[in-house]
Amino acid sequence: MAKSKKSSKNASTTSPEAPAPRGFPLANDWKGDVRDFDPRATPGFSGKKAEGREFLLARDAELDELQERLYAAHHGAADGRSVLLIVQGMDTSGKGGIMRHVVGSVDPQGVEITAFKAPTAEEKEHDFLWRIRPHAPAPGTIGVFDRSQYEDVLIHRVHGWADAKEIRARYTAINAFERELAAAGTTVVKVMLHVSHEEQGERLMERLERPDKHWKYNPGDVDEREHWDDYMDAYTRALRATSTVGAPWHVVPADRKWYARIAVQQLLIDALREIDPQWPAADFDIDEQVGRLRATME
């Protein structure tokens, strides 16, 4: 914490004590519409891009220490705590940037990122949670899902691959799964990166214009884009049905990439602060070990 204070130069916008950006957390009885949130907003943060970038770097040290404490205190313990960050969003909403610039700043030894792509033939033979469960985070670690079980109530609803009754059954299964995770000591942080239709168009165009971005472009992205309103409907319904007391959704405005990153970083810091992991006490006699070690040093 001392470190992050030191590197922040402008107390009014970048101090870790400033109102912290969090995205829009949804109550468990939320009945709104994701379209009511402004994708260009920067709730809780009064700075601009440059300050936002500085803020992100200034908080790295705190996130890093909290993660190391979590690992030190909880890994290997049968009932240890962990964090699961679930990131959903339309194509180009910045999921990769979150992995790289937020998750990527913590020690990779304590983090497992899983990217859930279109399911394989084998995965399709099983219940939709079958491929998800093995990636629940181990005690002491941070698990990160780049897309998740929510694909099965989003793209599946939009394309009619599952009917309304089946989608409702999946909401129920997801809520039960997330209650299970919470009971096992996992703090579940769910984020929808909320990008606007206009901004997505600009970002896809950039992928077409730059040869070093062509590999990220898929003609199917435009097909999905043509279902934009259906997706916003599907997100709205899914978030209403699965924003629970134990695992609320956060709608994070994502038209400004720098803002989305500091908001998600803040959500991770909040989750870890709430766990408040402490350095574990030595389970050996320190003086005895110092003596043994000294004897090997002549």
Added chain:
Amino acid sequence: MAKSKKSSKNASTTSPEAPAPRGFPLANDWKGDVRDFDPRATPGFSGKKAEGREFLLARDAELDELQERLYAAHHGAADGRSVLLIVQGMDTSGKGGIMRHVVGSVDPQGVEITAFKAPTAEEKEHDFLWRIRPHAPAPGTIGVFDRSQYEDVLIHRVHGWADAKEIRARYTAINAFERELAAAGTTVVKVMLHVSHEEQGERLMERLERPDKHWKYNPGDVDEREHWDDYMDAYTRALRATSTVGAPWHVVPADRKWYARIAVQQLLIDALREIDPQWPAADFDIDEQVGRLRATME
């Protein structure tokens, strides 16, 4: 590349064009002894700690771009290229710092780190390579082993858990495995972090003195330390037997953590430069896609 140039201020020591640190690469007919290498040396680098740290950061951009190119060009391809970095070293030699400060600087989506601890009961029922094989890197990715198959010819020799004949059979199996990897398109980079007995003593003492480091201390570390000479013998024999044309060992002096990090970073950069991955050409008609996308933007 332009980026890394920009951030280096002192051309004589920190320019990416300066003689690059690499550790001591071993020839495939090497007959030496690891004790002949000075753990405090900084081969190929004339700067001190501050310059070394700056050099590490200055090269991040190049490593990052090479990794992204590797991923873009090779992931998903049946015969795609990949890199496997194997890191071995005595306790406190800085394996964790390599994971954090070198591997941790690249996009975590393209990297899989596997830490091989003492084998489980199930793993012990199988051949020693059984638990290793599934972690060979997928095309387009960088795999990193924090300890590896080499534990089975190091600690096993030191404690006599395998006899000399069995150890020789394992060298043969390891060489065959690594030839297989190379044939599949994987560049294997093997690093021994070479720390001195004296420096290890200091580092273990620090773990005993700082409450936030107690969790990293294990009384068994002193037991192993008492076998130091046996370990240096075991490393010498293993490196002689498994430094091959396709997968040579590098002895990286590790008493100065900052040096070991820039040396390993350089080895990764070298491996990727040799693969020389290129941004893949678009597999769609760009003008057609621009037209389709424009139509969705009004």
